[in-house]
Amino acid sequence: QVQLVESGGGVVQAGGSLRLSCAASGMIFSTNMMTWYRQAPGKQRELVGIITTSGSTNYANSVKGRFTISRDNAKNTVSLQMNGLKPEDTAVYYCSARYFGRDYRGQGTQVTVSS
Numbered sequence: 001q002v003q004l005v006e007s008g009g010g011v012v013q014a015g016g017s018l019r020l021s022c023a024a025s026g027m028i029f030s031t032n033m034m035t036w037y038r039q040a041p042g043k044q045r046e047l048v049g050i051i052t053t054s055g056s057t058n059y060a061n062s063v064k065g066r067f068t069i070s071r072d073n074a075k076n077t078v079s080l081q082m083n084g085l086k087p088e089d090t091a092v093y094y095c096s097a098r099y100f101g102r103d104y105r106g107q108g109t110q111v112t113v114s115s
């Protein structure tokens with residue numbers, strides 16, 4: 001059974017940094033593209049960025065230049081380094097994977113950026 005577990009969220013002041021991690025199990029991690037999403041209260045889910053199996057990344061314009069996604073296939077983890085955080089980055093952050101046609105996501109981790 002595929003499981004994704006996010007960690008690393010918290011409260012940070014504007015301009016600060018956080019590093020989120022997502023640990024995957026029950027899947028062949030190295031063969032899967034991984035995605036980070038976020039959802040703020042009252043707003044639709046927003047794609048933050050993706051990392052392919054080869055390590056290529058793509059980001060939403062709202063986070064480009066501030067956020068970096070990386071993966072460690074030996075540890076089955078994907079990370080989201082967030083720098084220059086802004087209050088509008090406040091949201092629950094989820095990692096997600098599609099595996100054999102099913103979409104999986106973790107329980108999410110809360111990021112709160114105070115002004």
